[in-house]
Amino acid sequence: MSPSTLAISYFVHLVATVLWIGGLVIMVLLVLPTARRVVGEQPTLYAFLNRLRRRFVPIANLSLAALVVTGLIQMSGDPNYDGLMTFNNDWSRFMLMKHIAIIGMFFCMVFAQLTVAPALDRALLLLEKGKQEPAALEKLHRDETRLTWINVGLSLLVLLFTALATAL
Ligand code: HEM
Numbered sequence: 001m002s003p004s005t006l007a008i009s010y011f012v013h014l015v016a017t018v019l020w021i022g023g024l025v026i027m028v029l030l031v032l033p034t035a036r037r038v039v040g041e042q043p044t045l046y047a048f049l050n051r052l053r054r055r056f057v058p059i060a061n062l063s064l065a066a067l068v069v070t071g072l073i074q075m076s077g078d079p080n081y082d083g084l085m086t087f088n089n090d091w092s093r094f095m096l097m098k099h100i101a102i103i104g105m106f107f108c109m110v111f112a113q114l115t116v117a118p119a120l121d122r123a124l125l126l127l128e129k130g131k132q133e134p135a136a137l138e139k140l141h142r143d144e145t146r147l148t149w150i151n152v153g154l155s156l157l158v159l160l161f162t163a164l165a166t167a168l
Pocket of ligand 1: 013017019041071072074076078102106158159162165166167
């Protein structure tokens with residue numbers, strides 16, 4: 001594979017990592033605690049977080065797609081790579097563990113986008129119409145925050161296994 005193709009792939013792989021993983025980390029460490037402290041458990045807080053999520057989801061989905069495509073390019077261009085489902089060296093074993101962590105992130109993301117997010121949208125609409133107790137939104141919001149923390153933990157594992165593979 002030409003060095004320029006690999007360089008472009010690594011560039012896209014790193015930018016996608018910064019956007020997705022960086023976005024998750026900034027969300028749980030800065031945005032969520034600060035927004036909760038400044039706004040409080042008010043409908044405004046949930047409207048702000050719903051809008052933020054709607055802007056972040058396409059970035060996260062696009063980043064994951066870019067990571068898979070460029071990851072496959074990088075894998076096929078790596079001298080340690082001995083073929084699909086072949087784990088006869090430390091590099092491919094670290095890559096396997098990296099992929100298991102990524103699959104975990106994928107399921108957290110799908111669960112959050114297909115169940116928690118729509119439930120939060122519905123609950124906010126009902127809250128604004130005075131037909132919903134704030135407690136229901138607080139619980140859903142806690143579920144979403146917990147899922148995001150799990151994804152941050154898994155993303156640190158992805159970076160750990162990548163560092164171990166790259167060091168070989
Ligand atoms: C959450 C998803 C992912 C993240 C955060 C991630 C992150 C990274 C990072 C930061 C690097 C280091 C690049 C460098 O050394 O300059 C890397 C390298 C790599 N990634 Fe990923 N990656 C992800 C998904 C994938 C996927 C899905 C694949 C394969 C299908 C993959 C395959 C690779 C390969 C082969 C390398 C090069 C490792 C080496 O140099 O030995 N990555 N990844």
